[in-house]
Amino acid sequence: MKQTSQHHQLIIIGAGGSGLTAAVTARDLGIDAAIIESNDRIGKKVLTTGNGRCNITNESTATGTDEAVALARKYHSNQGAFPLPVLQQFGVRQAIDFFATLGLPLISLEDGRMYPMSxxxxxxxxxFKLALEDRNVPVYFQTKVLDVTYSPNHPRFTLQCQTENEEQVVYTSEYLFLCTGGLTAPKTGTDGSGYVLAERLGHTRIYPVPGIVQLKLDYPYLKELSGIKFEGMGRILVRDEVIRSEYGEILFTDYGISGPPILQLSRKAAYQLAKEEEVILAVDLMSGRTEEELVDFLETHWGIFGHRTVADSLAGILNKKLIPVLLKEAGIDEQLHLLCQDLTWKMKKEFYRLLKRWEFKVTDTNGFTHAQTTAGGIDTEELTTGTLESKLVPGLYLAGEVMDVDGDCGGYNLQWAWSSGHVAARALAKHLSGG
Ligand SMILES: Cc1cc2nc3c(=O)[nH]c(=O)nc-3n(C[C@H](O)[C@H](O)[C@H](O)COP(=O)(O)OP(=O)(O)OC[C@H]3O[C@@H](n4cnc5c(N)ncnc54)[C@H](O)[C@@H]3O)c2cc1C
Structure with missing residues (x-):
């Protein structure tokens, strides 16, 4: 086993969105920065984002007088106010400019989502590869940081690493950026080892759960429902209280439910499941109408078409595959022969209830392998707001998903990676310049 050693002023662990932005920014500000990455290439996760198109950011909040405040509302953390000072320094406009200066113009598609023009x-x-080459930033690939120690003397950080060939390598630095991501998509290199390194340095972790992920349901007719899409409202209920609602296109799958509103709701569901609470997903199939409007509408409809079967009468109103399941669930027409004129008030009441509040028991999420982000992570209480430096270890900074900040679906997690990577690098440069 060969043992080699390297020293840099700043070592960045992780060549994901946050580490890459930090490296480019730090180098532009005159810092001797190097990256250590366990994969054989940079940004393996970025490659999988936005269905291969990379939803870099979202310009829908970049209007009005206080853009950063609007943007900050898209983020979640145990310390709700933590992301704002970072986003005030580097928000959507700064991200657009940053990529423009690197030679990557962005375009805006649906709902303000921005992508590379290509x-x-x-x-x-x-x-990023060209930017690192232009700036001579070394990247040590296929090198995994296994352990880290801090010393008040120089060098302050000593990293024990192992290469793909099982060589032991020691890296030392005066400053250290942990840009190691969370636990999602472990195939891209994020196995949670960043948490262990932070803990070695005295930090604590807020229990991480999958965010932006599909939900598994306990429901007997999932096979029949699989593939059905509809526009509706999803609500997460715990102890009969709605804790978050989202509207949009919902999709049933053979294991449960997906679609943009479900992905947005998932972090809340995951946290409650981790607390062993019973989590209910209630779906409103008629969110464009109040219950009274729905009753009026169907009473009139059935008044006109009383001679038709209930199943036939609903053909133009609901997805055809939904009808037999809903009628079965409401217990009103197992055989699909019942005529509208023979519906009892009790049956109708149950059907109206189901259309407005169809409840499913959530058993789990689809896990970190399928999640897009990690909710939870290193406690932001232990970081200085606005610089991202550790309050416990001088010279240690965190950026990206490793900390307890996660964003909504729509480009906000990558925006956090760019923002936090940039802000940490600027804060270090400011510190080095004496103010
Ligand atoms: C399928 C999918 C689609 C997504 N789509 C979008 C999208 O379109 N828009 C959006 O905003 N967000 C999206 N996200 C979320 C977004 O990609 C992440 O939040 C963001 O990339 C996190 O960046 P990061 O720099 O914090 O970490 P990562 O990109 O996860 O990078 C961390 C890096 O650190 C390395 N590393 C970790 N531990 C060690 C170690 N011990 N030693 C050496 N190296 C180490 C890893 O190999 C990895 O390369 C998506 C995520 C997934 C999984």
């Missing part, structure tokens, strides 16, 4: 995530990595 609509290829690979282009983002190509641009």
């Amino acid at each position: 609509l290829q995530a690979a282009a983002v990595l190509e641009i």
Whole structure:
């Protein structure tokens, strides 16, 4: 086993979105920065983002007088106010400018979501690769940081690493950035080892759960429902109280439920499940109408078409595959022969209730392998707001998903990676320049 050693002023662990932005920014500010990455290439996760197109950011909050405040509302953390000072320094406009200066113009598509003009995530990595080469930033690939120690003397940080060939390598630095991501998509290199390194340095972790992920349901007719899409409202209920609602296109799958509103709701569900609470997902199939409007509408409809079967009468109103399941669930027409004129008030009442509040027991999320982000992570109480430096270890900074900050679906997690990477690098440069 060969043992080698290298020293840099700043070592950044992780060549994901946050580490890459930090490296480019730090180098531009005159810092001797190097990256250590366990994969054989940069940004493996970025490649998988936005269905291969990379939803870099979202400009829908970049209007009005206080853009950063609007943007900050898209983030979640145990310390709700933590992301704002970071986003005030580097928000959506700064991200657009940053990529423009690197040679990557962005375009805006649906709901303000922004992508590289070529609509290829690979282009983002190509641009970062060129930026690192232009600036002579060394990247030590296939090198995993196994352990870290801090000393008040120089060098302050000593990293024990192992290469793909099982060589032991020691890296030392005066400053250290942990940009190691969370636990999602472990195939991209994020196995949670960043948490262990932070803990070795005295930090604590807020229990991480999968965020932006599909939900598993306990429901007997999932096979029949699988593949059905509809526009509706999803609500997460715990102890009969709604804790978050989201509207949009919902999709049933053979294991449960997916679609943008479900992905948005998932972090709340995951936290409650981790607390062993019973979690209910209630779906409103008629969110465009109040219950009274729905009753009026169907009473009139059935008044006109009383001679038709209930199943036939609903053909133009609901997805055809939904009808037999809903009628079965409401217990009103197992055989699909019942005529509308023969519906009792009790049956109708149950059907109206179901259309407005169809409840499913959530048993689990689809896990970190399928999640897009990690909710939870290193406690932000232990970081200085606005610089991202550790309050416990001088010279240690955190950026990206490793800390307890996660964003909504729509480009906000990558925006956090760019913002936090940039802000940490600027804060270090400011510190080095004496103010
Ligand atoms: C399928 C999918 C799609 C997504 N789509 C979008 C999207 O379109 N828009 C959006 O905003 N967000 C999206 N996200 C979320 C977004 O990609 C992440 O939040 C963001 O990339 C996190 O960046 P990061 O720099 O914090 O960490 P990561 O990108 O996860 O990078 C961390 C890096 O650290 C390395 N590393 C970890 N531990 C060690 C160690 N001990 N030693 C050496 N190296 C180490 C890893 O190999 C990895 O390369 C998506 C996520 C997934 C999984």
